Amino acid sequence: MNIASVKLVYFSPTGTTKAVVQGIARGINHSTVELIDITLPDARKEPLKASEDELLVVAVPVYMGRVPALVMEWLQALQAHHTPAVCVVVYGNRVYDDALLELTNTVMEHGCLPVAGAAYIGEHSFSNAETPTAQGRPDEDDLRHAEMFGRTIREKLQSASSASRLSGVQVPGEYPYRGDPTLWTVDFIAVSDACSHCGVCAAVCPVGAIDADDCTVIDQERCITCCACIRKCPENARTMKPGLVKDASKRLHTLYQERKDPEYFV
Numbered sequence: 491m492n493i494a495s496v497k498l499v500y501f502s503p504t505g506t507t508k509a510v511v512q513g514i515a516r517g518i519n520h521s522t523v524e525l526i527d528i529t530l531p532d533a534r535k536e537p538l539k540a541s542e543d544e545l546l547v548v549a550v551p552v553y554m555g556r557v558p559a560l561v562m563e564w565l566q567a568l569q570a571h572h573t574p575a576v577c578v579v580v581y582g583n584r585v586y587d588d589a590l591l592e593l594t595n596t597v598m599e600h601g602c603l604p605v606a607g608a609a610y611i612g613e614h615s616f617s618n619a620e621t622p623t624a625q626g627r628p629d630e631d632d633l634r635h636a637e638m639f640g641r642t643i644r645e646k647l648q649s650a651s652s653a654s655r656l657s658g659v660q661v662p663g664e665y666p667y668r669g670d671p672t673l674w675t676v677d678f679i680a681v682s683d684a685c686s687h688c689g690v691c692a693a694v695c696p697v698g699a700i701d702a703d704d705c706t707v708i709d710q711e712r713c714i715t716c717c718a719c720i721r722k723c724p725e726n727a728r729t730m731k732p733g734l735v736k737d738a739s740k741r742l743h744t745l746y747q748e749r750k751d752p753e754y755f756v
């Protein structure tokens with residue numbers, strides 16, 4: 491079938507999901523590609539629309555084994571009409587549980603025809619120099635895999651005469667979905683004197699939780715503990731305070747060193 495254009499949508503506070511999506515886009519190698527970054531609040535103000543002759547790729551990080559709640563909320567406004575769709579989850583080398591199934595079911599409920607799915611590994615959001623987990627992922631091998639997956643998607647689409655002839659995809663997971671997607675409400679970020687008041691942290695926060703006039707003030711109810719502000723601070727002035735998140739970082743470092751590999755389903 492002929493695809494007029496490809497829309498690749500991603501939520502990616504620390505950039506690993508974005509890197510995977512870019513790899514998949516290289517593999518799909520279509521002349522008309524639109525990368526839609528929904529990480530920042532303004533980008534989630536508009537609902538997404540997709541038609542039958544477009545391919546939609548939706549990629550999210552796994553939070554607590556699930557699709558991040560704010561992405562689920564945004565996807566409720568998705569308007570698609572028999573749109574072939576590819577769902578991708580990126581997780582921090584622990585587990586992705588039911589996230590891929592949840593994402594796949596959600597886009598299907600809003601008019602998509604899921605034709606492929608994949609799970610990739612990205613450096614864990616809580617990873618740091620002292621307690622690294624999946625450091626440097628996605629690496630070269632992961633990105634080669636992402637390109638191969640992109641080519642596989644293209645071949646599947648080319649082999650069908652129309653969207654209605656495409657076979658659907660089965661992805662792993664259980665329903666009712668396991669686990670609780672509620673995130674911790676926690677005061678976990680320390681800001682040191684190295685802060686130059688540049689405003690980068692407030693600008694990159696996906697939920698606008700940091701006061702633009704005083705970056706030490708964080709709305710803990712809004713914070714999704716994504717660690718984007720810590721990673722992107724140019725002065726390395728933001729670190730984890732002792733407590734829940736730092737303990738989780740240590741635990742992940744101890745328990746999830748064994749390398750997991752990407753998986754795909756077509």
Ligand SMILES: Cc1cc2nc3c(=O)[nH]c(=O)nc-3n(C[C@H](O)[C@H](O)[C@H](O)COP(=O)(O)O)c2cc1C
Nearest residue numbers: 502504505506507551554555582584585612614615
């Ligand atoms: C609140 C939160 C919960 C997470 N839960 C999981 C999880 O259940 N399993 C896992 O393997 N990784 C988990 N991660 C790690 C992210 O899925 C992973 O680091 C991902 O690559 C981050 O994507 P990004 O770089 O696009 O932000 C979690 C991260 C955060 C911030």
Ligand code: SF4
Nearest residue numbers: 685686688689691723
């Ligand atoms: S990004 Fe770092 S240096 Fe810039 S305002 Fe935030 S804490 Fe300060």
Ligand code: SF4
Nearest residue numbers: 695713714716717719
């Ligand atoms: S304040 Fe919270 S939600 Fe905002 S960037 Fe930092 S960790 Fe992420």
